Amino acid sequence: MNDSGEQTPSSESEAGLDDPVYRDAVIDLLGAIAYGEISAFERLADDAKLAPSLADQVAIAGMAAAEFGKVAALFERLTSLGAEPFEAMAPFRTPVDQFHANTAPADWYEGLVKAFVGDGLANDFYREIAGFLDAETRSLVVGTLEDTGHAAFTVERVRAGIASEPRLGGRLALWGRRLMGEALIQAQRVVADRDELSGLLAGGVDRPGLDLAEIGRMFTRITKRHTGRMAELGLDS
Structure with missing residues (x-):
């Protein structure tokens, strides 16, 4: 673990793809991210129709x-x-x-905030999990989680609108809080329903995992980053 409290990738996770349990967890994770990217594409395409110019x-x-x-690239890795x-x-x-x-947005601004806040929450969660993966x-x-330019665009447009x-x-601000709640509910549901992903967080005989206290700290970090994004937009969290 580093000074900021985030999980530091271990050399023990470098190996492990020959472990069917770990391999299944990686496939689950990449499948989740891949569908999230496709969904993001579809949502942004819809948001473009609401654009004022x-x-x-x-x-x-x-x-x-x-x-x-x-x-x-995600499909290639899965294959x-x-x-x-x-x-x-x-x-x-x-x-x-x-x-x-x-969380269907009612207008252009809600769509912008959803993409910025909702995707940010998902990406933070996946970055936390990335600490348990092979190199x-x-x-x-x-x-895959790198920003495509949406952050700066959203901040400028939302601040100008306000x-x-x-x-x-x-x-x-109320919309952002609702997004936070819905995102956490769905994330917890996915992990609870998928033994592979929950097992990845729990670790194994030769892989580090998170105890309950560290899981709590992980969600605290995610919440803190959400608060920071809301502040960037000029909104109360």
């Missing part, structure tokens, strides 16, 4: 394309592990689709 439409469309561009990518994604379609159904998979996961309509800030 052609310039905004083009910007969002470009970000959607960037998200979709990440899928090929190299002997998994069929669409089968690997299948268990995560229902919880991801349910999250989006429960090659960890590098792929971290690279400046021109101050009451918008209160509504979006």
